[in-house]
Amino acid sequence: MRNFGLTDLRLVSPRDGWPNPAADTMSAGAFDAGVVVNVHETLQDALEGVTYLIAATARLRGIEKRVTDAVGAAEAAFGRSGGDGKGIAAVMFGGEKAGLPNEAVALSDLLMTYPVDPDFKSLNLAQAVCVFVHEWGKLNAAENPSNFPSQNQVKPLEIPSMPDANPSTRDDVFRMFEHFEFELERAGYFFPPEKTPLMKDNLRSALIRADWTEQEVQTFRGAIKALAIGRGKARVVRED
């Protein structure tokens, strides 16, 4: 939750008590970075001030409720909270095994469900939270772009089409790089030595963008080989 800028965590009657040293370790510093935890005896206490409530559940019960996915829930939470008396939206997650009790679900404005595999529904609670907060974080970043400089580098992506020919596998390309670098090494290309890793990364990074087909990898390896042999020949000529 802290990764995506949320800081108000309310625990209802936590099984292992609170504070909890294990949670402290797992939090990776989130408490020092602003996450405030409040522990409540009952759900009612925890809902103090909450004006809009979303319940996460993989079990869509018989009770008639509006159902949405993580995107819809994030939009609803975003629209129903914030400054200027807009209130507080809360998202409620239940224990990993038992889930939320019916009486908690009954209190919700909205059910949120994820497209989990029906044969493997039960999502770890922390991960269920992460899915929601990521959707919320997307809206937050779109609303406040100046706070998220890395997002400026995200460009609309033209989905790379499949090449007509067989795509190369990454291990083929790996071998092609090694071949190329082996010959470059022999040719004294990598200088000074301490810059070798950076020079290799830059070369690989540029070449990988070509999205090689299987055939092209063969062709390029042939070219490397020809250059290497040619250089050998040239040397022989010079040595003459």
Added chain:
Amino acid sequence: MRNFGLTDLRLVSPRDGWPNPAADTMSAGAFDAGVVVNVHETLQDALEGVTYLIAATARLRGIEKRVTDAVGAAEAAFGRSGGDGKGIAAVMFGGEKAGLPNEAVALSDLLMTYPVDPDFKSLNLAQAVCVFVHEWGKLNAAENPSNFPSQNQVKPLEIPSMPDANPSTRDDVFRMFEHFEFELERAGYFFPPEKTPLMKDNLRSALIRADWTEQEVQTFRGAIKALAIGRGKARVVRED
């Protein structure tokens, strides 16, 4: 990954070895449910057969790469993998602290980054994976709707607008429900007793949809009170 239908996990030189009893516990049965783990000494080995590679990173390095978010990465992975010789797309996640080494990033077709708070960037690896697989799972569910019956209940959501008046807090509504149920109890409404919880949940579920303002809660509580007192009076009349 299993929750969203992915089953091919490749580990490169795992710090704590493999098999790992702790991972087994955390997996909640995913290995029995089809997740196949292969351990590799090197990244090159792990990339066998991979034709499209996406690297997850919060640190956008100097190397020139296309950058996308989780949605774009899921679309790219979905478009570049599957049957009919379409190849295998892989998403690569690095250690929580050190992240991916530069030489791994250099091999990627695409960088994936999330809108994390710049002051709290480092996401737990399992959660980073979960964010991606959820986006992938959305595409998968959209492509194969018959496999995801619960998703049929997800309806486009009209974002609930803010009421003009102050919204009620959930604890106010909670107290209103308790008041209502207390009076219904006294009136003998809940019968048979074993159905009480279900009857309460159904009532709460229906009433909560009204999205109460603060004022409306007061009004409704006044109404309950009036009915309760009125009934008292009526009884007195009858007892006369």
